[in-house]
Amino acid sequence: MFIPKDFKVEDQQRLLQFIENNSFGILFSHDEDGPHATHLPFILKNADTPELIGHMAKANPQWNNIDGKKVLAVFSGPHSYISASWYKEKKNVPTWNYIAVHVKGTIEIFTEEEELMSILQQSVDFYEKGFETPWEMENEPETVSRLLNGIVGFRIKIDSIEGKWKLNQNKSTENKEEVIKNLRKQDIYDSHQIASLMEEEIK
Template sequence: MYTPSSFKFNDEERIIDFVRKHSFGIFFSESEGRPEATHLPFMIRRTDNGNLQLIAHFARANKHWQRIDPNKEVLVVFHGPHAYISPAWYKEQQTVPTWNYSAVHITGTATIIHEKDTLRNMVVDLMHLHETESDGNWDPESGAETTEKLLGGITGMIIDVNHIEGKLKFNQNRSEEDQLGVINNLDEKKAPSVKEMMTELRNQRT
């Protein structure tokens, strides 16, 4: 990923937190010279030996999983807050529009999981995670019978992470006045999450 030094985002723990907050990613692999992509919810975890893994599952009917080569690297892309930035918001207006955005790219090797107990644990962990984050009150254990029936319709995947890189492009290369101009114009209607992230980055520098 092209990332000028002003926008580099390398802190591993912050990247893990980013992935947890923006966990719906795009999984890319290559088969017979052609790229293929599937949109999937992911979990990220650290193993007992300190390595990172991404956990996901496919609908079994999605044949993408059959074309994954365990000897080739795969890529998962996670997107965070983003927004159009007007040059009218800068103090110095002799410039052009841009787009502020955040992203994390993770590469690794994928292992396909068919073993039923492992699949069940993966799915239940994912449900618990998102029920907690959504303030839902549904207990995955209450749907255990239905979950058990549906396990035959999915295929699991574990990605052993080889490399992570992050990018936070939020006008860090511009003056303090220009950054404040952007923050002040990103109101609650336009892009509240971008405004929040820019304010956080600015506070970290002061």
């Protein structure tokens, strides 16, 4: 990912927290048939050596040729269009403010029932937490058993994490305040979230 120095975030804990909060990403890979991409939820195992785990449909051809290969997982956060008319000075152009994190690593594919059950349980525990009546795998053993036959699991050992917070850091405080004011007037994209993030950066 191209990251100008003004927008680069290197705090690894901040990047890991972002992934956990925005865990629905895209898995990219490439083989002799060309590029592949699948939209998936990922579970971050935040130990001494962070890794990503998850599962995909066995009918999805992406997993067939990627075991042991390098892959890219992309996580996107809030984003919004920025009009050049919002800046105090002229000689500016429209742009897009956004947050994104790229994870590169080596993927391992597995189909063993014990591993798949572990992935599913961790996914359910993560996404159901806080619900008034959380769904539990134990209540649907036949459904879960059928599901296991239709999925494969994966683990991505993380090699690198890159973070880009593009929030007008290269503009003056006055310009940033004008952008924030105008973002607050909008109801499209993630304008209010971007405004809040820009306010945090100013502080």
